[in-house]
Amino acid sequence: MLEIFVGLIALAGLTIAVIYNTRYRNHPWDIYYPRLAWMRGGMYFCACYTLSYLSGAMELIVSSPVFTAEQLANPNWVIFTLGVGAFILVAYAGVWSYFTPVFERQKNVFVSALFGMLWGSSSGQLFLSVWVAAGHLPMPAWGASVVAFLVLAAYQPNWHNIYWDHYIAPEHDTPMTQVIKATCCHIPNLALLLTYLTLYENYLIFVMAQVVACTSAAIGMRFPPPWAAPSKLNYAVRTDARIPRCTGYIPADPKSDPYTPFYPGWRPAD
DSSP: OHHHHHHHHHHHHHHHHHHHHHHTTTOOTTSOOHHHHHHHHHHHHHHHHHHHHHHTHHHHHHHSOSSOHHHHTOHHHHHHHHHHHHHHIIIIIIIIHHTOOOTTOOOOHHHHHHHHHHHHHHHHHHHHHHHHHHTTSSSOHHHHHHHHHHHHHHHHHHHIIIIIHHHTSOOOOOHHHHHHHIIIIIHHHHHHHHHHHHHHOOHHHHHHHHHHHHHHHHHHTTOOOTTSOOOSSOOOOBOOSSSOOBOOOOOSOTTTOTTOTTSTTOOOOO
16 A cells, blocks of 8 residues: 555656656746746655655654553653654744745745645655664664764755755745754754654654644745745845855845844834
8 A cells, every 4th residue: 555655656746747847947946936836846745755665764654653652651751752842833833933034925824834744744754764774874873863963964954055945945034044043943953853763763753743843834934825926026046156055035234124024123114
């Protein structure tokens, strides 16, 4: 049954890729088209699900208990699990969303949440796949966990700066908020959750934490539906490096810009 499910996922990803590459491959990057963003996101989601199956991560998720009776009786596990949940909510529904410029995008909680759940379930399985692969290295479990952290810590900012924030997510950062989100959300997320995974091996809880994180982020940035009109205002900025990187929105005066009310000392313009 799992093989059929993954086969359909892989087929869906290939179908989207063929349509995208034959019709939209050379589309300008600096005009945000929600339909194309969903197509690119769909290819990423399908690739992550497929990798999860191939790595054995998906099998661990579906064949392992969510938690055990021994864990429920263990106060350390209960405290750590509640702490993980509290951190994810505060970091992503709180800090991440607060420091996110949404510009003039309309709020659509249901559609944003749907994208966030797809994003979180696929990214969570990608992270788990890396952890599983690192576990095959000839080293103790903690060493493998450190390797997984280093790999993901290198992958995540590069993936987002080079591709995700150009072609999938609408503009949702400034140089200041990029630093805040990395130090207060993304890095501790990886460190905390990989530690939790190594200690307790609750695979579904690990993935669900990323689902909550990404769903909160998608709602916070007001991720648009695929039928929304292309953005009439282009806030995307990227470097002139050989491999361009997304810099985030750079306001002329962040202390009075209407889209950066979270900036210290901000006052509305007269």
